[in-house]
Amino acid sequence: MLEDLYAAAAARIFEGAIQPALYALGLMDWAEDAYEWLDFAIFGLLTIVAVYAVCRPLEAWRPVERWESRGPVRTDVIYTLLARLGLLPMIAFVLFATLQARWEGWVAESGFIPPTLETLLPWLREHPLWALVFYIVVLDFGEYWRHRLQHRFGWWWALHSIHHAQRQMTFWTDDRNHVLDEVLAALWLGGLALLIGVPPGQFPLVVLVLRLAESLSHANVRLSFGRVGERLLVSPRFHRLHHGELSAGEHGKNYAVLLPVWDWIFGTADFRREVYPRTGDPEAPEALATGGWWRQQLVGLRRMATAIAGGR
Amino acid sequence: MRPPFQPARRPALLLGLAALLAGRARAATAEIVVYVLNSGDASISVLDGAERVETRRIPVLREPHHLVPTPDGRSLVIGDSAANELLFLDPDTGALQRRERISNPYHLDYAPDGKHLVIASLRRDQVDIYDAAGPTLLERLRLPDKPSHMAFSPDSRMVHVTLQGSGAVVAISLETRQPVWQAQVGPEPAGILWHRGLLIVGIMGTDHFAVLNPETRQVERRIAVGRGAHAIFRAPDGQALYATSRVDSRVTALDPDTLEVRRRWEVPGGPDCIAFGPDGQLWVTLRWIRRVAVIDPRTEEIETIRVGRSPHGIYVHPRGG
Numbered sequence: 281m282l283e284d285l286y287a288a289a290a291a292r293i294f295e296g297a298i299q300p301a302l303y304a305l306g307l308m309d310w311a312e313d314a315y316e317w318l319d320f321a322i323f324g325l326l327t328i329v330a331v332y333a334v335c336r337p338l339e340a341w342r343p344v345e346r347w348e349s350r351g352p353v354r355t356d357v358i359y360t361l362l363a364r365l366g367l368l369p370m371i372a373f374v375l376f377a378t379l380q381a382r383w384e385g386w387v388a389e390s391g392f393i394p395p396t397l398e399t400l401l402p403w404l405r406e407h408p409l410w411a412l413v414f415y416i417v418v419l420d421f422g423e424y425w426r427h428r429l430q431h432r433f434g435w436w437w438a439l440h441s442i443h444h445a446q447r448q449m450t451f452w453t454d455d456r457n458h459v460l461d462e463v464l465a466a467l468w469l470g471g472l473a474l475l476i477g478v479p480p481g482q483f484p485l486v487v488l489v490l491r492l493a494e495s496l497s498h499a500n501v502r503l504s505f506g507r508v509g510e511r512l513l514v515s516p517r518f519h520r521l522h523h524g525e526l527s528a529g530e531h532g533k534n535y536a537v538l539l540p541v542w543d544w545i546f547g548t549a550d551f552r553r554e555v556y557p558r559t560g561d562p563e564a565p566e567a568l569a570t571g572g573w574w575r576q577q578l579v580g581l582r583r584m585a586t587a588i589a590g591g592r
Numbered sequence: 593m594r595p596p597f598q599p600a601r602r603p604a605l606l607l608g609l610a611a612l613l614a615g616r617a618r619a620a621t622a623e624i625v626v627y628v629l630n631s632g633d634a635s636i637s638v639l640d641g642a643e644r645v646e647t648r649r650i651p652v653l654r655e656p657h658h659l660v661p662t663p664d665g666r667s668l669v670i671g672d673s674a675a676n677e678l679l680f681l682d683p684d685t686g687a688l689q690r691r692e693r694i695s696n697p698y699h700l701d702y703a704p705d706g707k708h709l710v711i712a713s714l715r716r717d718q719v720d721i722y723d724a725a726g727p728t729l730l731e732r733l734r735l736p737d738k739p740s741h742m743a744f745s746p747d748s749r750m751v752h753v754t755l756q757g758s759g760a761v762v763a764i765s766l767e768t769r770q771p772v773w774q775a776q777v778g779p780e781p782a783g784i785l786w787h788r789g790l791l792i793v794g795i796m797g798t799d800h801f802a803v804l805n806p807e808t809r810q811v812e813r814r815i816a817v818g819r820g821a822h823a824i825f826r827a828p829d830g831q832a833l834y835a836t837s838r839v840d841s842r843v844t845a846l847d848p849d850t851l852e853v854r855r856r857w858e859v860p861g862g863p864d865c866i867a868f869g870p871d872g873q874l875w876v877t878l879r880w881i882r883r884v885a886v887i888d889p890r891t892e893e894i895e896t897i898r899v900g901r902s903p904h905g906i907y908v909h910p911r912g913g
Contacts, residue, residue, distance in 0.1 A: 283882075284898070287881055287882045287883075288881065290880070291860075291861060291862075291880045291881040294862075294880050295841065295860065295861075295862065295880055299820070299838070299839055299862070299880075300819075300839060303797070303819055303820055303839045306779055306780075306797055308779075308780050308796045308797050308820060308838075308839070309738065309756055309757065309780050309796075309797075311820075311838070312631075312879075312902070315632075315879070315880060315902065316632070319632075319901075396653060396654075396675060396676075398653060405651075405653070406651075408634075408651050
């Protein structure tokens with residue numbers, strides 16, 4: 281019933297507005313991709329609503345910090361809308377689609393047929409939900425190391441410090457990233473996807489839960505998952521420690537995005553359950569903390585260029 | 593073992609036969625199973641032709657788009673493009689027979705003589721020619737741009753492939769396995785059909801099908817059907833051609849002799865591929881509303897059945913072959 285309503289609403293938008301526009305622009309080639317994007321955007325909107333419904337009451341209930349003005353938070357809202365409604369992913373997709381086709385053509389010519397995780401573990405074919413769990417674990421492992429490198433290299437930190445400069449960290453902060461940083465993330469994930477195959481996207485509920493977990497980890501709430509839970513899933517307490525003022529740059533702890541086990545294994549975990557430090561990067565220019573979206577993008581780019589010129 | 597014929601049972605048998613004849617149309621439908629490839633959620637819907645319901649959903653890895661029966665009819669071959677594999681299913685039971693690792697199979701078909709299997713990869717700009725028995729790769733052709741659908745000449749000497757990104761049709765010799773000619777047909781050509789020595793091509797960026805003469809390589813005529821002209825199929829009895837338009841969301845019946853429009857059905861949801869039931873009904877995938885439509889050209893009735901996301905390829909199989 282719900283699925284029917286959703287399908288009907290999406291079809292109305294697509295057939296009534298998007299497809300005729302593509303036709304008028306001579307872009308019918310992109311119809312299937314646009315249909316995918318529409319689902320992404322609608323789903324993104326639902327995700328924002330769900331995350332807000334869960335996180336906002338929690339932040340009101342037990343906030344770590346209280347602020348007189350929430351200006352910087354509003355900038356994070358813009359980041360979230362751009363990322364979750366698919367505007368930035370769509371632009372990136374258009375820019376990279378040709379590149380991707382060339383790359384895949386080259387891979388095909390080489391005679392190499394990219395494997396999938398199911399090729400290595402055939403039983404996963406019959407258990408798609410388990411397959412998704414495997415993919416999440418592998419991709420989360422990849423994300424842990426990407427995050428480590430973001431803090432390790434000076435030029436990459438110059439971009440990533442936008443994410444860390446926020447002194448008013450809330451659940452909106454999850455998507456506060458430089459556009460170029462998002463592109464690097466997409467390339468990183470794309471490379472990993474080529475090694476293990478691209479995970480199927482038919483588990484919206486699971487994806488919704490994952491997004492909720494990531495947003496919750498940034499929330500301004502005094503919440504720990506307990507001695508065992510802290511080791512199973514990244515909590516607001518666990519991730520706030522990563523965003524602590526003294527944890528910026530190379531001095532970081534708690535890099536995991538979803539599963540703290542990686543920090544545990546690689547010696548970067550901090551499981552002190554009562555520590556809720558102030559967030560932010562004291563070395564970052566003020567614009568990265570309180571500037572608008574455009575300003576932060578420009579300053580981030582400039583800092584990256586300086587870091588590269590300085591050989592960092 | 594089948595029992596010997598018994599005369600004493602003849603009245604009962606005749607009564608049964610009469611009942612059977614009375615419900616002939618429904619019975620014909622009852623004997624079919626319909627396979628629908630849900631390209632948007634990595635699955636195959638199996639439909640009961642009589643009850644008009646989905647009875648089973650078979651998970652696949654990534655993104656199935658098109659399917660074709662093997663020349664001996666013993667297998668149904670499904671291309672899962674993003675998973676880089678072909679699935680061979682038993683069309684009677686839906687059971688998996690085997691898998692083959694194949695580079696990005698999007699559209700695929702066997703030559704009429706059954707010797708070659710040709711696979712187009714839209715995303716990778718390649719057309720692969722396989723020895724059908726293997727399938728063993730014989731030739732990989734890099735083509736500009738977005739090779740989409742294909743049609744063979746009846747003598748199996750040529751395969752014609754639409755190039756969605758180049759606005760062209762390319763003819764490839766299956767003897768030399770090289771392109772022989774290329775002709776411009778219009779923006780974003782998609783479906784293509786060999787019809788009495790001509791090629792009828794859906795020009796998706798326009799409202800018409802182009803009629804291309806492979807001898808002169810000229811577009812001789814344009815048939816207006818509706819915006820987003822997409823794919824075209826011949827009814828099994830040869831009495832009509834059916835064309836889909838995705839933007840105007842329409843199915844159009846053409847006269848096979850004159851290529852004039854005979855009638856049209858407005859079918860919301862973006863009609864794409866068509867398969868035919870034994871009683872002449874059209875089974876049409878509707879890409880944007882997660883449904884297939886069943887159109888009865890005799891009664892004009894249209895019924896829709898829920899399937900998975902972005903249903904694309906469709907195949908109607910009479911049970912028992």
